[in-house]
Structure formats: C-alpha cells, structure tokens
Amino acid sequence: MDKLPKVAYFCMEYGLDSKFKIYSGGLGILAGDxxxxxxxxxxPMVGIGIKWKQGYVDQYITEDGRTLDTYRAYDYDFLExxxxTVDVEIKESTYTLKVWKVDKFNNVPLYLLDADVDGNENRxxxxxxxxxxxxxxVAQEIILGVGGVRALRKLGIDVDVYHFNDNHPVFAGIELIREKxxxxxxxxxxxxxxxxxIVFTTHTPVPAGNEVHSxxxxxxxxxxxxxxxxxxKRLGGDPFSMTVAALRMSRISNGVAQLHKETANKMWEGVEGSSKIIGITNGVHNGTWQDERxxxxxxxxxxxxxxHNEIKKELIAFVEKRxxxxLDAEKLLIGFARRAAPYKRSNLIFTDEKLIGPYLESGKIQIIFAGKAHPxxxxxKGIxxxxxxxxxxxxxxVVFLENYDMEIGAMLTRGCDIWLNNPRRPQEASGTSGMKAAMNGVLNCSILDGWWPEACIHGVNGWQFGDGLGVDDFDTLEELDKHDAKALYKVLLEEVLPTYYENKSKWEEMMRKSIETTQEKFSxxxxxxxxxxxMYTK
Structure with missing residues (x-):
C-alpha cells in the first residue's frame, strides 16, 4: 500500500453525516462515501473542502404549499x-483562511478551509x-482550489495526484500552473x-451543471x-468553461457510469486537447447505507x-412523526427522493391522474417524496x-418530506418497497440513491439511465421502463415524457403491483437478487x- 500514489481529493461539498451540514446532495454524498x-x-488519500458555516439551504413548506428557504449557523465541536492558515487574493484583497481537520466519521483526513476569520473583507x-x-x-472556488493547494503545501502533505470531483476545483490547476x-x-x-x-471526474450532462464565467x-x-x-482562454475558452478547463488540465477524466461515459464523450468531443474520458461507475459506502439487519x-x-417489513414500519413511524x-404497512410504498430538477421529472407518475388517481385514493399505491430545489x-420549486x-x-x-437530508435518504432507501427513478435519458449521470435502495432489497423501478443499465435484470432484480429511449429518440420533450409515463404505468400496474400483492415469494426472491447483484458491484x-x-496509478 505504501507504493500507491498519494491523492488529494478536491470537492465543494462532503456528505459524511446528517448532522454535519457541509453537503447539498448527491455530489457531496459521493465524496463522503x-x-x-x-x-x-x-x-493514501486526503480530502480538501470548505467549512460551510450555514451549509446548504434549509427548505420548508409553507401553509399555502410554497417553499421557504432559511439558513442558520452551525458550530461543530469535533473539528480539529x-x-x-493560508492566504489567497480575492478582488485585490487578501483573505486569511483557517484550516480545520475532521476524521471522526471513519474517513481519511478531510481538511476544510474557512474564511470566517477576523480581518477578512467578507467573512x-x-x-x-x-x-x-x-x-x-468564483470567490468560493478560489478558496477551494487555490487555498486547497496552499493548505497542502503548508501541512507538508506531498501529493502525487490531485483529483477534481466536478469542475469547482479548477483554480487548483491554475495555481499549480502558476507555481511552475x-x-x-x-x-x-x-x-x-x-x-x-490532475485527474477529473465530470458529472452532470445537463448544461446548467457545467459552469461558465466571463x-x-x-x-x-x-x-x-x-x-x-x-x-x-487556451484552458477554458471564451467565455471560460470550468469543465473544458478541467478536461484540458487533467491527464485522464471519467464519467460516473458507463452510459455517462458515452454521453460525456459525445458532449465534449469538440474540446481540443481534452483528456480521455473513461467510465468508472459510482458506488456507495455499504457501512453507511446498508442496514445491518x-x-x-x-x-x-x-x-x-x-x-424489511420491520424497517418499513420504522419508516412509517418516522413519516408520521414528521x-x-x-401510511399503511401492508400497502405498496414507493420512494422518490432527489433534487427537484426538471429533467428528473419528480411528478411524472401524476401525468395521467385519471389512471393513477384511483390507486392513490384506495391507498393501493403509496408514495413518499423528498427533495430540495436550489434557492x-x-x-x-414549482415541481x-x-x-x-x-x-x-x-x-x-402521498407524502412530501421537507428539508431532505442524509437521514431522510437513509430511511427511504431502506424502508420503501420500490425505488422510483424517471429522469429523461441520458441526463442522469449516475443516480447513487438507487444503489443504496438496491443493496437494501428495495426494488428499483427505473428508466435505463445512469447506473441502472449496468444493473437491471428486468423482472429478476427490479424493473426498467421506457426501453432505453431518450431525448434523441423524440422530436420534443413532451413526446418523450408522454412515452415514459405510459411505460411507467404499464410496468407499475401490470408487473410491480401483481408481484407485490399476489406473489410475495417472487418479491422476496427479487429482493435477494437485488442485494446479490449490487452490494459489491456498486460499492x-x-x-x-x-x-x-x-486513474491514479500511471
């Protein structure tokens, strides 16, 4: 192990524990795992990140059904x-950054940069x-990238490989070039x-997730x-694309699923001087997400x-308390928890209310939703x-759990019967929540996007719907959405429901197969x- 290269893993957010509010969603959970x-x-790895005093938004639902965004300051007595301290220049002002360390969540050391220091222009x-x-x-990304490299130097940590998780750490590459x-x-x-x-992991295939600055x-x-x-301009073009710069500054890059590798290569094929993009499918930390029972x-x-039914009752009690x-422990319980982005189509199941409504009215289908929208x-927020x-x-x-966090994510991916996922293919890069569900015996019912094409054995360890068709197969998004909603109803009503209510032995076989086929492969x-x-070893 001593011969392995020393890696500094840079990420804007880390999901290590529900109470440690320095994460927003999937990117951070992946980094923590x-x-x-x-x-x-x-x-030999260390993490580099930022100590977020208020974290990501707390998002609640008002009486009239709107979202209410709030922030509060957190103090953590476990930070070392x-x-x-290191200094960085932002807008011709010198910012002094404190460097904190945390390793109490059974993680390799994570170093966090903090601008809440006396004398800084904007604490x-x-x-x-x-x-x-x-x-x-941009100021935050200077702190992460430039401050991160300078912190490593001052800590005396000799780094062989700098791993940029998404495009936020790009200014670390600029700092390395400046040094040389x-x-x-x-x-x-x-x-x-x-x-x-440098190595680089690219994530979202959606343009909005790839930052561009003047x-x-x-x-x-x-x-x-x-x-x-x-x-x-040579690095990031004009305007400056953070993802393009990362592709040009890295020796190798990766997409986060095998399908995403194809999507990313197609998306960035015009980038001259880009590193090769390979596929390394995401995985989740079994010890954190898989129920020991x-x-x-x-x-x-x-x-x-x-x-599972014991865990399901715990989820139902959790929902009732919140x-x-x-909810009824005897009835089918579907979970849907992710960021409220349009391409994820959180409300697709409601497309034909005349069809689905009676099942909801009778309680034969129950659904728990959770998720946040960016402020x-x-x-x-409309979704x-x-x-x-x-x-x-x-x-x-139908239940909506407000202020989605790691605790809610863990409860849902253990206690639901079905994990529903219906993004517009191929816009879901990976979808790690489905992996967490699968290794808990919660059966995925999903579009063949992200990780699911690598795992799905239809009718054996879960179900697919949509037959692998996506945005390139239809003239309009409306046509795609209509097709996928129809496909969802067909599988849900003709395969999932009959198996759940009429063939429990098959359901249990599928649960076992779900765990068998995912707990190691998607770890x-x-x-x-x-x-x-x-990536790390040349």
Whole structure:
C-alpha cells in the first residue's frame, strides 16, 4: 500500500453525516462515501473542502404549499484546529483562511478551509454552499482550489495526484500552473507538467451543471493568478468553461457510469486537447447505507421480507412523526427522493391522474417524496409545489418530506418497497440513491439511465421502463415524457403491483437478487479501487 500514489481529493461539498451540514446532495454524498471507503481500504488519500458555516439551504413548506428557504449557523465541536492558515487574493484583497481537520466519521483526513476569520473583507464568503451568485461562487472556488493547494503545501502533505470531483476545483490547476511558471517553466511546459498531476471526474450532462464565467469576472475576482487572458482562454475558452478547463488540465477524466461515459464523450468531443474520458461507475459506502439487519438476514439465508417489513414500519413511524400522516404497512410504498430538477421529472407518475388517481385514493399505491430545489431554481420549486398539492389531494397515500437530508435518504432507501427513478435519458449521470435502495432489497423501478443499465435484470432484480429511449429518440420533450409515463404505468400496474400483492415469494426472491447483484458491484470500495487502478496509478 505504501507504493500507491498519494491523492488529494478536491470537492465543494462532503456528505459524511446528517448532522454535519457541509453537503447539498448527491455530489457531496459521493465524496463522503469515497473518503470512508478510502479509510476502509487504508489507501493514501486526503480530502480538501470548505467549512460551510450555514451549509446548504434549509427548505420548508409553507401553509399555502410554497417553499421557504432559511439558513442558520452551525458550530461543530469535533473539528480539529490544525493551527495553520493560508492566504489567497480575492478582488485585490487578501483573505486569511483557517484550516480545520475532521476524521471522526471513519474517513481519511478531510481538511476544510474557512474564511470566517477576523480581518477578512467578507467573512461570510464560506457561509452558504451554492448560495448567492457568480461573484461569490468564483470567490468560493478560489478558496477551494487555490487555498486547497496552499493548505497542502503548508501541512507538508506531498501529493502525487490531485483529483477534481466536478469542475469547482479548477483554480487548483491554475495555481499549480502558476507555481511552475514562477519556477521558470513556460506556460506550455507548466501545463504539460500539471496535466500529469490532475485527474477529473465530470458529472452532470445537463448544461446548467457545467459552469461558465466571463473572463472579465475571473480577472476582476483574481482567478487569473498571474496568468493572462490568452493562457486562460487556451484552458477554458471564451467565455471560460470550468469543465473544458478541467478536461484540458487533467491527464485522464471519467464519467460516473458507463452510459455517462458515452454521453460525456459525445458532449465534449469538440474540446481540443481534452483528456480521455473513461467510465468508472459510482458506488456507495455499504457501512453507511446498508442496514445491518438486512445484511445479516441475507448472509444467513433468513426471511428478507420479515426484516424489511420491520424497517418499513420504522419508516412509517418516522413519516408520521414528521408529517402526521399514517401510511399503511401492508400497502405498496414507493420512494422518490432527489433534487427537484426538471429533467428528473419528480411528478411524472401524476401525468395521467385519471389512471393513477384511483390507486392513490384506495391507498393501493403509496408514495413518499423528498427533495430540495436550489434557492434560485423557481422551476424546481414549482415541481415541489405540484407534489405538495397532490399530497393534499391524496392525504393518506402521498407524502412530501421537507428539508431532505442524509437521514431522510437513509430511511427511504431502506424502508420503501420500490425505488422510483424517471429522469429523461441520458441526463442522469449516475443516480447513487438507487444503489443504496438496491443493496437494501428495495426494488428499483427505473428508466435505463445512469447506473441502472449496468444493473437491471428486468423482472429478476427490479424493473426498467421506457426501453432505453431518450431525448434523441423524440422530436420534443413532451413526446418523450408522454412515452415514459405510459411505460411507467404499464410496468407499475401490470408487473410491480401483481408481484407485490399476489406473489410475495417472487418479491422476496427479487429482493435477494437485488442485494446479490449490487452490494459489491456498486460499492464505494470497488469504485475507489478502480480509481487507483485506472486513474491514479500511471
């Protein structure tokens, strides 16, 4: 193990524990799971991130069904003060950043940068994760990237590989180039040497998830770091694409599922000087997300349904405590929990209310929804409002759990019977919540997008609907949505419901097969091993 390269893993957010509010969703949960798996495997890795004082938005539902965004400050007594500070320049002001360390969640050391220090022009800059607008975002990314590299230097951590998880850490690459140019290398030489040190994971295939900034803004914010316009244009184009720059500064990149690899290569095929994009499918940390009781029953060949029903009742009690709604443990329970983004189509199941309504009215189908919209995403907030209206219309069978977090995610991916996922293919990069559900024996019913094409054995370990058709197969999104809704109803009503209500032995067989086919193949341990084999080791 001593011969393995030392990796510094850079990410804007980390989901290590529900009470540690420095994450917003899937990207952070993935990063947290990677740090935990690295610890389990005893590989040389450290994490670099930001200490978010207020974290991501707390989002609640008002009496009239609208979303209410709030923030509050958090203090964490488990953070270790390293005694180290580093300075970065933002808008011609020097910011001093404190460096904190945390390793109490069975993770490799994670170092967090904090601008809440006396003398800084804006102490709030590391308060809100993904808060505010472009100026603040660039400032935060300078803190993560530039501050992260300088913190590693001051901590005396010798790094072989810098892993950028998504495009937010790009300014770490600019800092590495700057260092080399100060030591006498030309820009081309510095770029070539830096490329040997960086690997990059690209995530969302949706354009909005790939940041673009004007050069005027970057120069004004101090993100040029002594490079000039022509250097920066060579890296990220004009306007400056963070993803394009990351692709050009890395020696190798990866998509987060095999289908996403194809999508990403197609999406970025016009980028001259891009690194090769391979596929390393995401995984989840079994110790965090897999219920020990299900694991024990599975290993001992005991009844999975019996254990699952016990966990399901715990979820139902949790929901009743949160909402006052008492669901029926005997009836089918569907879970749907993800960010409220339009392409994820949270409300697709309500497309034909005349068809689905009677099942909701009778309680034969029950659904728990959870998810947050970005504070500035009014379309996403509208989707949540629509779901809340349906919850009021069908109060005994449709529930929305507000302020989605890791605790809610764990409860749902263990206690539901079905995990529903219906993005517009191929816009879901991976979809790790489905992996968590699958390894708990919660059966996936999903579009063949993200990770599911690699796992699905239809009618054996879950179900697919839509037959792999996506946005390129229809003239309009409306046609695709209509097709997928019809396909969902067919599978749900003709296959899922009859199996659940009339063939419990088959259901239990499918649960066992779901665990068997996913718990190792889609584990974070497998993912980290692949990173070392395919990305970190030359």
């Amino acid at each position: 990677i740090l935990k798996a690295a610890k389990d495997l005893n590989v 003060d390293t005694g180290i 709030l800059i590391t308060s809100q994760l993904y808060g505010w607008f472009s100026e603040e975002r 140019m100060e030591n006498g290398l030309t820009f081309n030489e510095a770029l070539a040497a830096t490329r040997e040190e 050069h005027r803004l970057l120069e004004y914010m101090g993100a040029y770091l002594n490079l000039d316009y022509w250097h920066m 299900i694991v024990k029953a599975y290993k001992e060949g005991k009844s999975l349904l019996e254990v 909402t006052g709604v008492k 500035n995403d009014y379309t996403g 949540i409002s629509d779901i809340v209206k349906m919850a009021k219309k069908y109060p005994n069978s 974070a341990a497998r993912m980290v091993k692949e990173y070392y084999d395919l």
